[in-house]
Amino acid sequence: MTIRSVVSDEHLIQRYKQGDLEAFEALYQKYLPVVYKRVRFVVPERDIEDVTQEVFIGVLKSLQSFRGDSQFSTWLRTLTNYKVAEFYRKRTRKQDPREAPLVEAELLPAEDGLHVEDRVALNKALAELTDKYREVIVLRFADGMSFEEMAQTLGSNLEATKSLFRRALAALRKNLEPNL
Amino acid sequence: MINSNLPLNQDDWLADFADQVMAGRLADMSAAGADDEMQALANVVLRLKNAFPPEELDAATVKRMQRETLTRWRKEQQTAKKSWTNIFHLDWLVAPNGRSQIGWSLTVIALAGLFILILPVLTSGSNNNIIGTAGLQLRGVIPWVIPLAVILVMAWLLRRK
Numbered sequence: 098m099t100i101r102s103v104v105s106d107e108h109l110i111q112r113y114k115q116g117d118l119e120a121f122e123a124l125y126q127k128y129l130p131v132v133y134k135r136v137r138f139v140v141p142e143r144d145i146e147d148v149t150q151e152v153f154i155g156v157l158k159s160l161q162s163f164r165g166d167s168q169f170s171t172w173l174r175t176l177t178n179y180k181v182a183e184f185y186r187k188r189t190r191k192q193d194p195r196e197a198p199l200v201e202a203e204l205l206p207a208e209d210g211l212h213v214e215d216r217v218a219l220n221k222a223l224a225e226l227t228d229k230y231r232e233v234i235v236l237r238f239a240d241g242m243s244f245e246e247m248a249q250t251l252g253s254n255l256e257a258t259k260s261l262f263r264r265a266l267a268a269l270r271k272n273l274e275p276n277l
Numbered sequence: 278m279i280n281s282n283l284p285l286n287q288d289d290w291l292a293d294f295a296d297q298v299m300a301g302r303l304a305d306m307s308a309a310g311a312d313d314e315m316q317a318l319a320n321v322v323l324r325l326k327n328a329f330p331p332e333e334l335d336a337a338t339v340k341r342m343q344r345e346t347l348t349r350w351r352k353e354q355q356t357a358k359k360s361w362t363n364i365f366h367l368d369w370l371v372a373p374n375g376r377s378q379i380g381w382s383l384t385v386i387a388l389a390g391l392f393i394l395i396l397p398v399l400t401s402g403s404n405n406n407i408i409g410t411a412g413l414q415l416r417g418v419i420p421w422v423i424p425l426a427v428i429l430v431m432a433w434l435l436r437r438k
Contacts, residue, residue: 125346137329215327219324263318267314
C-alpha cells in the first residue's frame with residue numbers, strides 16, 4: 098500500500114512543516130491529477146504544465162502557513178483558481194488575447210482534429226465567463242463532482258446549484274456563438 | 278398557459294442530462310422533447326465532454342513534472358535569497374554593468390550631500406568657542422577624518438570584488 102493511500106492530508110502537511118519533503122511529494126502525487134484536470138479546462142494546452150507547476154510552487158511556498166481552517170483540497174482549489182487568474186493577468190499584459198487561440202491551434206498536434214479546435218474555443222469561452230459561472234462548470238466537468246457535492250462546495254442548495262449550472266451553460270453558449 | 282415550474286424543470290432536466298453524459302450513458306443529442314434553448318445547452322454539455330476526454334497522466338510524466346516543479350522552486354528560492362544578500366553585500370555597487378555606474382553615482386551624490394550638510398558645522402563655531410574645551414581640538418581633526426573615512430569605505434567596497 099502506498100504512502101498516499103494510508104496517510105491523511107493533515108498528517109502529510111504536518112510532516113512537510115517539519116521539513117519532510119517526501120510528505121510534499123506524496124501530496125503532489127495525490128493532487129497532481131486533480132489540479133491538472135482543472136487547469137486543463139481553463140488554460141491553453143501549451144500552458145497547462147507551466148500553470149500546474151506554478152500551483153505546486155505556490156503550495157511549497159504557502160503550506161507552512163496553512164492552518165487547516167479548511168480542507169487541503171478546498172485550499173488547493175482556491176490556490177489553483179488564483180494561479181489561473183494570475184496567468185491571464187500576465188498574459189493580457191504581454192499580448193492581445195484575441196490573437197491567442199489562433200497561435201495555440203497552430204501549435205497543437207494535428208491528430209486530435211476537431212476536438213482540439215473545439216478545446217481552444219471552449220478554453221477561451223470559459224476564460225471569459227464570470228468566476229461563479231466558470232467554477233460551477235469546472236466543478237462538474239473537470240472535478241467530476243455530483244450536483245450534491247457541488248452544492249456543498251458552493252455553500253448553496255441543490256436547486257440553486259442546478260439553476261446556476263444552467264445559467265452558466267447559457268453564458269458559455271453565448272461566448273461560443275462566434276465560433277459556432 | 279405558462280408552466281410556473283418550467284425553470285426548475287429545465288434546471289433538473291439539464292443537470293440530469295449532464296449527469297448521464299458524464300457517466301457515459303449518453304453520447305449524442307438525445308434531447309427529444311426539449312425546447313430549442315435546452316437542445317442548445319445540451320449541445321454545449323456534449324461539446325465540453327468531447328473536447329476534454331478523460332486524460333490520465335502516466336507515471337513518467339508525473340515524475341518529470343514533480344522533478345521540474347522542485348527544481349523551479351529551488352531556483353526561485355536561490356534567486357530570492359541572492360537578491361536580499363546582494364543588497365546587504367552591496368554587490369550592486371560593483372556589478373559589471375550599468376548598475377555599477379548607477380551605484381557609484383548614487384554613492385558619490387550621497388557622500389557629497391553629506392559633506393555639504395556637515396560643512397557648516399566644520400567651518401563655523403570659531404567665534405563662540407570656549408578656549409580650552411575639547412571641542413576645539415576635535416574640530417581640527419574632523420576635516421581630516423571625513424575624507425579618510427570615505428577613502429576607507431571605498432577601499433573596503435573595492436576589496437570585496
